[in-house]
Amino acid sequence: METLEFQFAAQPCKPVVGAALSGVVGSGNLEILIRPCDEADACLVSVKTSAAGFGRIWEAVVTEFASRHPVGGTRIAINDMGATPAVVTLRLGQALCEYTGGVS
Amino acid sequence: MNASPANDLTRRLRYFEATARSRVAAVLDAGSFHEFLPPEESEPSPHLAMLGIPGAFDDGVIIGAATLGGRPVLVIAQEGLFMGGAVGEIHGAKIVGLLRRAAREKPAAVIFMVDSGGVRLHEANAGLIAISEVMRAVLETRAAGVPVFALVGGSCGAFGGMGIVARLCSAVVMSEEGRLALSGPEVIETVVGVEEFDSKDRALVWRVTGGKHRYLTGDCDELVEDDAAAFRRCVIELLAGWQEPAPSSAELRAEQERLTSRLRRLAGLRDGLDVWRAIGADDPHQIPLMDRDSLVALKKGLPT
Numbered sequence A: 001m002e003t004l005e006f007q008f009a010a011q012p013c014k015p016v017v018g019a020a021l022s023g024v025v026g027s028g029n030l031e032i033l034i035r036p037c038d039e040a041d042a043c044l045v046s047v048k049t050s051a052a053g054f055g056r057i058w059e060a061v062v063t064e065f066a067s068r069h070p071v072g073g074t075r076i077a078i079n080d081m082g083a084t085p086a087v088v089t090l091r092l093g094q095a096l097c098e099y100t101g102g103v104s
Numbered sequence B: 001m002n003a004s005p006a007n008d009l010t011r012r013l014r015y016f017e018a019t020a021r022s023r024v025a026a027v028l029d030a031g032s033f034h035e036f037l038p039p040e041e042s043e044p045s046p047h048l049a050m051l052g053i054p055g056a057f058d059d060g061v062i063i064g065a066a067t068l069g070g071r072p073v074l075v076i077a078q079e080g081l082f083m084g085g086a087v088g089e090i091h092g093a094k095i096v097g098l099l100r101r102a103a104r105e106k107p108a109a110v111i112f113m114v115d116s117g118g119v120r121l122h123e124a125n126a127g128l129i130a131i132s133e134v135m136r137a138v139l140e141t142r143a144a145g146v147p148v149f150a151l152v153g154g155s156c157g158a159f160g161g162m163g164i165v166a167r168l169c170s171a172v173v174m175s176e177e178g179r180l181a182l183s184g185p186e187v188i189e190t191v192v193g194v195e196e197f198d199s200k201d202r203a204l205v206w207r208v209t210g211g212k213h214r215y216l217t218g219d220c221d222e223l224v225e226d227d228a229a230a231f232r233r234c235v236i237e238l239l240a241g242w243q244e245p246a247p248s249s250a251e252l253r254a255e256q257e258r259l260t261s262r263l264r265r266l267a268g269l270r271d272g273l274d275v276w277r278a279i280g281a282d283d284p285h286q287i288p289l290m291d292r293d294s295l296v297a298l299k300k301g302l303p304t
Helices: A055-068 A085-099 B005-011 B020-027 B046-050 B089-105 B121-143 B161-168 B185-192 B202-209 B211-216 B228-240 B249-266 B272-278 B284-289 B292-301
Strands: A002-009 A020-023 A030-036 A042-049 A074-080 B034-036 B061-068 B071-078 B109-114 B148-152 B171-175 B222-224
Touching: A002 A055, A020 A085, A030 A085, A042 A055, A055 A085, A074 A085, B020 B061, B020 B071, B020 B109, B020 B228, B034 B089, B046 B121, B061 B089, B061 B109, B061 B228, B071 B089, B089 B109, B089 B121, B109 B161, B109 B228, B121 B148, B121 B161, B148 B161, B148 B228, B171 B211, B171 B228, B185 B202, B202 B211, B202 B272, B202 B284, B211 B222, B211 B272, B211 B284, B211 B292, B222 B228, B222 B292, B249 B272, B272 B284
Parallel strands: A042 A074, B071 B109, B109 B148, B148 B171, B171 B222
Antiparallel strands: A002 A042, A020 A030, A030 A074, B034 B061, B061 B071
8 A cells, every 4th residue: 555645735615515525445446535624725635545656647637636626725535446547536526526515 | 107117217226336325315315314423533444554455434334313204213334345345343333333322212223234245354353353243233222122124235245244144133125136145155165166156157146145035035024126215115114014023032942943944944955946946936947037026926925
């Protein structure tokens, strides 16, 4: 298992719930939990993945996501069981959609 | 029955493929579920972390309170997609805590959506102890007068210790797709050999462990379609007329007698087809092709 940490500056988002979860830690899948963090314009991402050695791809996927959406003020925790980048992007979108009530 | 078949199919939530969270949302009254220890308040299993395996925040089981047909229930839903729904230390502790709460608060029932291969072997003794505590807690909850209904229709079925747990419940509701047994097909094949049981033969696996077989032999009480709404309707109906019986050793002895005589009658049979013929089905080869309603009708006609 590899643990990865990323931090981005981002526009603050407006949550409608205290936390949001998407996905399941199943084969080729992952779960994403979004919670608030103390800094309104920071996004902290922490990844635990069963597939070691894909740090640069994770960084690219998460950076791209953080650049497209206002995700400031969030702590995103990911438990991954070998999801592809497309699945990761989809689950990030689903979790953020639930966290912000569909506005992202 | 007045909706067109196409509409039925698009509206239907296939229980077999659904996640635990979507089952909870579809089986219970809409919007009534309140989760205890939600993902943001819990931590993944430390045992899995030590082995370098990513855990799940809810450790593969969701517990909480809800209403079903307007009546208060407590709910357990195992997530079969995470480690085969296997029971680890936290997973088991959540189930036990929920059952003990039920014995104390006395809701109308506990709805237990079982989807599990049994003990989480990574957690070894902690998982084994957890399952034995779940068994005890199911019996204590029932002894307190609260029925526990097991719903078995997920991709992992109910195997190993969770097969026993399901049978300790007040009633078992299954779909054809569900499976219920002690040792799983792969375990039997690994231990005794492929001549004993071919776990790749899916039709055989279902003829020996599947919902239809369990319904015909009386190991499950109700058979429903692979549809979350069908599970919901069935449990609401069960709940309406249910009176949890007081524990009785005379009843247990009678049940033991019944099972012993069944074992004597069916010993040596190697396939569901043989069992169904032995219990009076004239054309057992038709049974795998039957829909749910025809099978229920067939069972009503069998000699008791």
